[in-house]
Amino acid sequence: xxxxxxxxxxxxxxxxxxxxxxxxxxxxxxxxxxxxxxxxxxxxxxxxxxxxxxxxxxxxxxxxxxxxxxxxxxxxxxxxxxxxxxxxxxxxxxxxxxxxxxxxxxxxxxxxxxxxxxxxxxxxxxxxxxxxxxxxxxxxxxxxxxxxxxxxxxxxxxxxxxxxxxxxxxxxxxxxxxxxxxxxxxxxxxxxxxxxxxxxxxxxxxxxxxxxxxxxxxxxxxxxxxxxxxxxxxxxxxxxxxxxxxxxxxxxxxxxxxxxxxxxxxxxxxxxxxxxxxxxxxxxxxxxxxxxxxxxxxxxxxxxxxxxxxxxxxxxxxxxxxxxxxxxxxxxxxxxxxxxxxxxxxxxxxxxxxxxxxxxxxxxxxxxxxxxxxxxxxxxxxxxxxxxxxxxxxxxxxxxxxxxxxxxxxxxxxxxxxxxxxxxxxxxxxxxxxxxxxxxxx
Amino acid sequence: xxxxxxxxxxxxxxxxxxxxxxxxxxxxxxxxxxxxxxxxxxxxxxxxxxxxxxxxxxxxxxxxxxxxxxxxxxxxxxxxxxxxxxxxxxxxxxxxxxxxxxxxxxxxxxxxxxxxxxxxxxxxxxxxxxxxxxxxxxxxxxxxxxxxxxxxxxxxxxxxxxxxxxxxxxxxxxxxxxxxxxxxxxxxxxxxxxxxxxxxxxxxxxxxxxxxxxxxxxxxxxxxxxxxxxxxxx
Numbered sequence: 001x002x003x004x005x006x007x008x009x010x011x012x013x014x015x016x017x018x019x020x021x022x023x024x025x026x027x028x029x030x031x032x033x034x035x036x037x038x039x040x041x042x043x044x045x046x047x048x049x050x051x052x053x054x055x056x057x058x059x060x061x062x063x064x065x066x067x068x069x070x071x072x073x074x075x076x077x078x079x080x081x082x083x084x085x086x087x088x089x090x091x092x093x094x095x096x097x098x099x100x101x102x103x104x105x106x107x108x109x110x111x112x113x114x115x116x117x118x119x120x121x122x123x124x125x126x127x128x129x130x131x132x133x134x135x136x137x138x139x140x141x142x143x144x145x146x147x148x149x150x151x152x153x154x155x156x157x158x159x160x161x162x163x164x165x166x167x168x169x170x171x172x173x174x175x176x177x178x179x180x181x182x183x184x185x186x187x188x189x190x191x192x193x194x195x196x197x198x199x200x201x202x203x204x205x206x207x208x209x210x211x212x213x214x215x216x217x218x219x220x221x222x223x224x225x226x227x228x229x230x231x232x233x234x235x236x237x238x239x240x241x242x243x244x245x246x247x248x249x250x251x252x253x254x255x256x257x258x259x260x261x262x263x264x265x266x267x268x269x270x271x272x273x274x275x276x277x278x279x280x281x282x283x284x285x286x287x288x289x290x291x292x293x294x295x296x297x298x299x300x301x302x303x304x305x306x307x308x309x310x311x312x313x314x315x316x317x318x319x320x321x322x323x324x325x326x327x328x329x330x331x332x333x334x335x336x337x338x339x340x341x342x343x344x345x346x347x348x349x350x351x352x353x354x355x356x357x358x359x360x361x362x363x364x365x366x367x368x369x370x371x372x373x374x375x376x377x378x379x380x381x382x383x384x385x386x387x388x389x390x391x392x393x394x395x396x397x398x399x400x401x402x403x404x405x406x407x408x409x410x411x412x413x414x415x416x417x418x419x420x421x422x423x424x425x426x427x428x429x430x431x432x433x434x435x436x437x438x439x440x441x442x
Numbered sequence: 443x444x445x446x447x448x449x450x451x452x453x454x455x456x457x458x459x460x461x462x463x464x465x466x467x468x469x470x471x472x473x474x475x476x477x478x479x480x481x482x483x484x485x486x487x488x489x490x491x492x493x494x495x496x497x498x499x500x501x502x503x504x505x506x507x508x509x510x511x512x513x514x515x516x517x518x519x520x521x522x523x524x525x526x527x528x529x530x531x532x533x534x535x536x537x538x539x540x541x542x543x544x545x546x547x548x549x550x551x552x553x554x555x556x557x558x559x560x561x562x563x564x565x566x567x568x569x570x571x572x573x574x575x576x577x578x579x580x581x582x583x584x585x586x587x588x589x590x591x592x593x594x595x596x597x598x599x600x601x602x603x604x605x606x607x608x609x610x611x612x613x614x615x616x617x618x619x620x621x622x623x624x625x626x627x628x629x630x631x632x633x634x635x636x637x638x639x640x641x642x643x644x645x646x647x648x649x650x651x652x653x654x655x656x657x658x659x660x661x662x663x664x665x666x667x668x669x670x671x672x673x674x675x676x
Contacts, residue, residue: 076581104584115575119597129583131593180583 003216004050004073004184009082011042011068011240017080024081030239042068043079044240055210055217055232059224065240066220070186073218074107075099086184104133108177112189114169116161122148122172123157129180147179148172150209167198174206178213187219191226203229224263228252228272231352236260248272268356269390275358276351278389279370279379286313286338288321293334295324312346312369313338318376320369322346351378355386362386445481449473456658460665467661471654480629480651487618487628487655490546494553494614499607502558506565506603507591516566523559531556531617535624549618549626557613564606568599604667611659619652629655 012020020039023032030041043065050056058066071077073084075091084091086106094102108129116125124131127144135143148157151171161169170190177185191199203226210217221227227234228248236244236251244256249272255261284305286295299305310325322342332341347361348369361368362383370378449472457465475484509516534556538548572595580590596603622630629651636645 074582076578100584100586102584103582107582107584109579109582111575111579113573113575115573115579117576117594117598119600128579128593132580132583132585132589176583186582 057227060237108182270356281379502561509566510569544625549621560609568602
């Protein structure tokens, strides 16, 4: 059971809810129920779990029920049926008083139009949640200031909301949710009212904050690009039902229904895939403690490795320390250790870097190393790996480039720069690059 | 207290609330009334108006809150408010008489009844017009109904409520003048007497006096309302 456990949540608007609930049990859909008893189905039998510390994006067009579902979690909207369990507490069974206390303790909420009180300064707005909890003024101010600093609004605390730009107001909204020290953030279209550039900044910052603070975030959005940028699992909703749940790349690569497929049509795979999923993990890696002679043996033994221009070198803990060029290795004395021959110019990206952010580097560098958060080498990306990954979209044409260049050959680096998803592909390439379970887990 | 001290204090207070222009207006207006030998009458009128307004607020704001929070109450009693506002003002004098007899008490009572609807209406309106997202924010952070009312709804409704105070005061003033017919003192009595004695000049003086008091009260309460408005919202 996850952090938030939703079980059979239904919400009926309008009269005839008892009848409508029965029809839902019989498996009727929204339109049939509306025709049968006039009730509007807001949510229809929704169940899923949200894990501790994840960003979950509730996605769907307007009217899909995503905001209603979000509000069911803290019971701003009362679900008609189903159970919501948060940290083992059945929220649906809480009495009025307990519910208020539970909201104070557990939930912070960020709103589409910021919902800052215009008559209060930013400091007092941020301290609102604490004020409701009756935290003494001194501590309240201290904690508010911390939250303000965290969202980068330091120096603005004495201003009024109307004196701030939209982006800054939403930072204040976020700070208010953070200051209350609730560990679940409910964000309702939080960035939808911001202009695109600021929005992208905020998305990136939210990801950073999330990484730092490890909050559980439920984010409602109608924008798939945003959902992808946030990087967590996506729950795609339509007509009050969940259509598909999965990582962005799963949804883009393997849409569950026609509807999802149409939804993700325009999405650029390169913007969804992460370096980790594209990286080739089978390439030869040398150890910095090896001697030149040992390295030569290893290269000779590995398939395809001998043609490479250079090889990556890691230290004892598997962390990348540099690379060694073929000509350098060839001219070195056999007894030398590799650590003295290293070239430090190797490009490295983090495991969760988006593919489109790596393209230019791969074009220039031939191979880019991928390192995990602990600095360990995960693998390397060459232009070939990228082509393979991009070609994995379902419906792509049959292969015509089977048996293309060997792994390390730099040719064709310019060919994929268009990131066209229609690039010829093989189905097997898909499983190789993004389908393996070890990668999907990341 | 000698009139000049009162006038000075009043002008200073008006200056503090509304700035130099309103301060000077108050000073000049009150000095003029003093000069017309209407000072005593002016003070009586102001006392009646203030008492009636205060009472109207004490009654009107809670009722307004109730109306704002209960749709049913609003629907039930809103026609009553309509009726209270459409009845000719001196009709209120009639029920007051048998209970309180001739004099200031009856006048005050009639004035309160006449002037309370705007406070109720505008309090309810102000609270209802608080953006839903803000109310939701209070709920989302676990605010109780009382916290929501005092931290979100009332502060944000304050400018509207202040507009109601202004309206109430103006209505109270107009009623206080009419209430002179049942024995209320003040400027109204001066007008009423001059009507009965056909003294056009004295009546005109008292009429001007009422206008001056009205303008001062209006400006000062409007300035108060403007101060209640949150930053950057016109």
